[in-house]
Amino acid sequence: MPRNRPPREKMDKPLDSDQKPIKQHLLVCISSNTTLSNRLIRKGHDMANTLQADWDVIHIQRPAYHRYTNKIKDQMNKMMNLAQSYGAKTEEIFGSSIAEEIMNYTKKHNITTIIIGRPKKSWIHDVLFAPFSVTEGVLRYSDAIDVHVVGEIESTAREQKQERKPFSIYHYFYATAVVGLVSLVSYLLTDILDPTNIIMFYLLAVVTAAVLWGLWPAIFTAGLSVLTYDVLFVPPRFSITVADSLSIITFVVLFIVGIIISILITRARDSATAAHLGEQHLSTLYELSEDLTAAATVEDIAKALLENIEKHFEWKVSVLFVKAGKLHIIASSKEISLNEKQWAEATLCLKTGIDIGLKTSPFDNSGLQFLPINTVTENFGVLVIKPLKPDEMLTIEQDRVLHSFASLAALATSRVSR
Template structure:
């Protein structure tokens, strides 16, 4: 059985305009490979007569182009001849080229993909403005529509990306000298446009290098960060300090010329977030996006663990986090996320911004939230009274140490089914009833009787534990159900958009799924002749 050939490797020489020297750089690299004994063939080159590039191409084997139709002057790369020749390395100029009608493939990048599948390594060239995701930005800069594009996936899958750079001033001088044929037609390009295109090419190359570095770190299990490029992460929550954190993050990112993220971690507890806090959080994320940050919402059981994991994945070098002023009691009970983050973030720099507002006074009860309805408290009181009456009737046959299990059962039921607050109320009433009515020798609860205090403390702990654990489990179930709904909705929307052919079908699918997700009527406004019209 014939084995499948190993896929070839793709190297792209990226520039920002014609004339920067992409083809020349590709030929230089090809001649070095040929000197190393590699079988190199020029599958498609387009060079001007009498130039240095033509002299550099001399001596390389070339596959003659083919005419799509005998009576037409259009010439294209002879893909079949290249496949039959099957060199180790093929040189293919102008990756974004649109082939003439009647060719084997509509686009040249498709020819290159077939060569790669056949096991042929390919060197090719392209300008950054032909990258499909950048066409809108390029149109804003140059005022021209880019017709020949290359999908981002082709560039992302390239094994190597090399930036061919030349300052815009030198490029214009080269174009004005007229030594590059068709490139001289672009002499009217302004320095500002070329500078913007150059920045796009440099950014694309830098992002590629950064992605390669992060893939290397992940493969080698290197936690990092490696401060090859600065990245700033701002951690926010639904707290008034969020505005200061975002502004500080923007100033730091601008000073470092760094990419920055504004991150919020949604835990199961946030599913019960009050509407006012949720509105504040959405406003923070919107402000962050307007300031140039990437707003990110993470999900996880632990805020610190989610932040540390994201920082490692994105190679974050600077973290900004707020430290609200809280009472000592809350610090002791809940701990400090800032301290835990400092312990886990390793060599990443952490900037802590304190809250300007004083801690709430007085204090210990403000951090405790009982969200159960009022009727649940009456239910828990009724359960405690019922258990007490039953215990009074049974005390003639059972010892108080046996009857305490009935009280604990009532407390657990109140905490599990009614909530943490009702569980605490049930524990207080049950504990007082037990030690004052059943556990004789002391008719009343007194601080001197340590045994009664231990009993009451155990009942309180049982109520708190049952209520807290049940609330946590319910929050986990709600979070899992919400994630399932979102995943199903996205999957259904993706399926409908994939099968849709016309724009109207796509818009109808979007409106249908938005209405289902938010349980409301939805309308889509699209610009038409300078006005927004409902579709």
């Protein structure tokens, strides 16, 4: 039966002129894959210019981020600086589930479009793990939000992400000793314990190795436990031969459970370390806020900044404030003296209200980092940081703490200047 065609005047009716177009807000999600992250930032920049939209760039720090190499952290810092130079708002977010944190940020900031990367993996990886990837997680929960997936042109060589701990053969000797002790106790209690109960003792050995010596010694302990359990407690004894096929299932389950326990304990340790670092951050800010609350003059504020930065970081500091329309050094470490070019950088930082220095300066690299001490309406001064190493760049965590220091100092200066 043919459908009734609506009248032409209704079809041609324009949209309600009172309806306002939706303001576009883009979100670019980057990772430690610097090649792909570079493409994502440039893609976001081009789309933001085309749509005349605001755009954010975020990086989700997982609990194991504290074990990443300094090279990876420096590269992430450069990616964030690149995004800021293009006009993006950048933010580091801590979380264990990347897709979940992305969607939480999206809802909180009214994001309309997500730009995310998909690294090039082997076909085996795609078959086994693609359904559990970050990209699939974002697509699954994006609902009405547009998602642009940017693929990697070619698979790049993966750099070592995490700092390698010095290899210690002693950890494996200790693990062997623990398995030997468990085997001895279990063998002496053979008449009392069932073989299934003995497995629990070996799992305890795996947990001990994971807590004391890390993931790989724990996996070694799991494998050695399976072998020892087979030799001592599975008929025929004192032989690797397995007469009962069901025992093979026991071996496989024991080994898999041992590995899972090792991974879970390693993740729990990473989460605890990350929480401790966050607590240190809050403690540092609390100490400074107490000193600034007691400050009655600009000189007191400068002194509080100097003492707190030198106390918590191995940097030299100089605090500059505006007096009579010019910048003056109010408090400074002995090792810092500004030359004419560095004064020009400080003045530029004050006027523009953006960070300058350490490879982001329009001048030649002076080896100093300049951070503005300002509020939305007023510029009060400049915080000058001198790292110990000439080529050292501030990590994202350090940069975040310094900006928090500068913001607290600006609020305190606004209070004492009234």
